[in-house]
Amino acid sequence: MNGRSKGQFLLCNFQQIRTIVKVRLKWVKNRSLDHIIDVQTDLKAACLLKDAIARSSTGYLTSKSLENTQKLLGITVPTLRFIRRFPTLFHEFPHPKWPSLACFELTHVAKLLRQQEMKVFDECQTDLVERLCRLLMMSKSQMIPLQSIHPLKWDFGLPDDFDKNLVKRFPDHLQIVKGTSGLACLKLVQWQEEFAVSELQKSNEKRGLESDNGADGRSAYKYREFKRGKSALEFPMSFPRGYGAQKKVKAWMEEFQKLPYISPYEDSRRIDPNSELMEKRVVGVLHEFLSLTIYKKTKRNYLRSLREELILPHRFTRLFTRYPGIFYLSLKCKTTTVALREGYRRGRLVERHPVARHRDKFHHVMRTGLVYRCKGIEVLPQLDSLIDEAEEDKVEGQSEEEEIETSDECYEAGTSEVESASDED
Known part of the structure; x- marks a missing residue:
C-alpha cells in the first residue's frame, strides 16, 4: 500500500453535518499580478x-x-x-x-546567459526531478502524456530537453513509456514516500517549528493536532481589500477551513464527488499544483489538459473565482492565467x-x-x-485591487466576465 491509501478509510467515513453557506463574490482586479x-x-x-x-x-x-x-x-x-x-x-x-x-x-550576451542557464539547470536538477515526481504522484495512474507536460516546461522551470537528458540521469525516478492511447508518457518508476508531503503541510510544519521556538503557539498546536488526526490544516487566505470585513464571507471560509484536509497524494476515490469534502480536496490539488510551479501560476488550459489525470471535476475552474482568498484569475494578454495569492507579496x-x-x-x-x-x-x-x-x-506604491461586491446568492449563478471565461471549454 503506497502513501495515497493512507487515511482513506477515515475519509470515506466522514459525514457532513451541514452544508457550507456560499457567498457570491465579484471578481476583483489585481494590478500587480x-x-x-x-x-x-x-x-x-x-x-x-x-x-x-x-x-x-x-x-x-x-x-x-x-x-x-x-x-x-x-x-x-x-x-x-x-x-x-x-x-x-x-x-x-x-x-x-x-x-x-x-x-x-x-547576441554574445544572450549566448553567455544561455551558458549560465545550463549551469543553473544542472545545479537544480534534483529539485526539478522532485517537482516532476510529485506531479506524477498526484495523477491517478502516476503517468502523464508528454504532450501535456511540454507546455508546463516554463512553469516548472524545466530545461528544453528535460524528456531526454533529465530522464536519462534519473532512471530510478522517471521513464518514458507508451501509454494506452499510444502516446509517449512520462511515468513514475517508484512511489517516493518522502515526496508525498504537500506544500501546505510543509508550510504548517515550518510555522509550527517556529512557534515552538518562541513565536505564536497557535500554528504549532494546530499542526500537532493535525498529525494526530484531530484537526484540519487551513489554507492561507489573502483576500482583496474589503472582503475580510464581510461577515458572510468570513463565516463561509471558516466552515470551509474546518473540513478535513486531504493531501493531494492520498487516494480520494471513496469520497463523494458531489460533497463539500471533495471540493476541498480539489482546492488542495490545485493549491499543490500551483505551489510546484516556480512562479506559483500557470495557464488555465494547461491545467485543463491534466483534468482527468488529476481527477478534477469538469468545471473545476470555477473554484478559482469561488476562493479569491487562495487564487487569482487573470485575463491579461488574451489568455486566462491562475495564480496562487500566497506566492506573491507586494507585487513580487x-x-x-x-x-x-x-x-x-x-x-x-x-x-x-x-x-x-x-x-x-x-x-x-x-x-x-x-x-x-x-x-x-x-x-513601491503599487495599488493592488479595485472593486468588490458581495451578496447572499449561491456562487454558481455566476458573477463576472472572468467566470464566463473560466467556464469556456
Whole structure:
C-alpha cells in the first residue's frame, strides 16, 4: 500500500453535518499580478525564441520561419516586430544567399546567459526531478502524456530537453513509456514516500517549528493536532481589500477551513464527488499544483489538459473565482492565467527559485535596450544587484485591487466576465 491509501478509510467515513453557506463574490482586479503576467508573457516568448535559435542547426532563424509563430509564443504583436524590440538578445542580419531575407541569431550576451542557464539547470536538477515526481504522484495512474507536460516546461522551470537528458540521469525516478492511447508518457518508476508531503503541510510544519521556538503557539498546536488526526490544516487566505470585513464571507471560509484536509497524494476515490469534502480536496490539488510551479501560476488550459489525470471535476475552474482568498484569475494578454495569492507579496514572488532568478537577468538585459548590446561577459556579474534594486523600486506604491461586491446568492449563478471565461471549454 503506497502513501495515497493512507487515511482513506477515515475519509470515506466522514459525514457532513451541514452544508457550507456560499457567498457570491465579484471578481476583483489585481494590478500587480496582472503586471507580472504581462511582463512574463514577453519574457517567456523571448526565451522560447532563444531556445529555438539554439536548437537550429544553422545557429539562426529566418524571418520566414517566424511568420506564423505569434500564437505559439503567446504574444499580442507579430513575431518579427517582437523580436526586433530586443537587439540586446537577437542580432538581425541578411541571409547569406538571399540578402532580402532577414535572419536572427543570438547576441554574445544572450549566448553567455544561455551558458549560465545550463549551469543553473544542472545545479537544480534534483529539485526539478522532485517537482516532476510529485506531479506524477498526484495523477491517478502516476503517468502523464508528454504532450501535456511540454507546455508546463516554463512553469516548472524545466530545461528544453528535460524528456531526454533529465530522464536519462534519473532512471530510478522517471521513464518514458507508451501509454494506452499510444502516446509517449512520462511515468513514475517508484512511489517516493518522502515526496508525498504537500506544500501546505510543509508550510504548517515550518510555522509550527517556529512557534515552538518562541513565536505564536497557535500554528504549532494546530499542526500537532493535525498529525494526530484531530484537526484540519487551513489554507492561507489573502483576500482583496474589503472582503475580510464581510461577515458572510468570513463565516463561509471558516466552515470551509474546518473540513478535513486531504493531501493531494492520498487516494480520494471513496469520497463523494458531489460533497463539500471533495471540493476541498480539489482546492488542495490545485493549491499543490500551483505551489510546484516556480512562479506559483500557470495557464488555465494547461491545467485543463491534466483534468482527468488529476481527477478534477469538469468545471473545476470555477473554484478559482469561488476562493479569491487562495487564487487569482487573470485575463491579461488574451489568455486566462491562475495564480496562487500566497506566492506573491507586494507585487513580487515570496520565494524566487534559482531558475526564476536567472530569468530575471535575461529580462533585465531584454528591457535595458542598447546599453548592453556591445558588451560581453563583464556585464553579467552586475546583474544580480541591478535586478534586486529594480525589484525594490517596482513594488513601491503599487495599488493592488479595485472593486468588490458581495451578496447572499449561491456562487454558481455566476458573477463576472472572468467566470464566463473560466467556464469556456
